[in-house]
Amino acid sequence: MKRLLRFSLVGGVGFIVDAGTLAILLHFTPLGPYVSRAIAIAFAVCATWQLNRRFTFGASRHSLIREGFRYGSVGLTSSLVNYLIYAGVVFTYPEVNPLAAMVLSSASAMLFSFFGYSRFVFRR
Structure with a gap:
């Protein structure tokens, strides 16, 4: 339960990195x-990897490159789900x-x- 709380934090x-980046890009570009x-999703995934590695799960037993690849794989899949839902809502409801x-x-x-992160990337 503590991990889930830290993961949520x-x-x-x-989310703040994602929303802030999105808002800045929408306003200024x-x-x-x-x-x-x-x-924005790419920035958020990079930020959360470092924080989850240090704060939520701890470093995995794998090399940093392998851990990064695993984190990126889960992050990319999750981001794809996230992005498809986002795009579907924006496309279907443009208002x-x-x-x-x-x-x-x-x-x-x-x-x-x-x-994905707890079972595949940072499992002990």
Whole structure:
């Protein structure tokens, strides 16, 4: 239960990185909601890897490269789920604020991420 709480806190930081990056890109660039969200997700995955490694799960028994590959694999899959839900909401309901769509999609991907990271990347 402590791990899930720490994971949720790290996820909160990742959410802030994701939302902040998305908001900045939407406001200051012509990239649009789809490209901006893909970039924001990449920043968030990098931030959460370092925090989960240090704070939630601890370093795995694997090399940093292998751990990074595993984390990236789970992160990419989770991000794909997250992005597809986001894109589906934005496409289906264009009047919805992209940040609101991000909240829904991020919540959907959270449990998948926790089990993937705890069972595949950082298992002891």
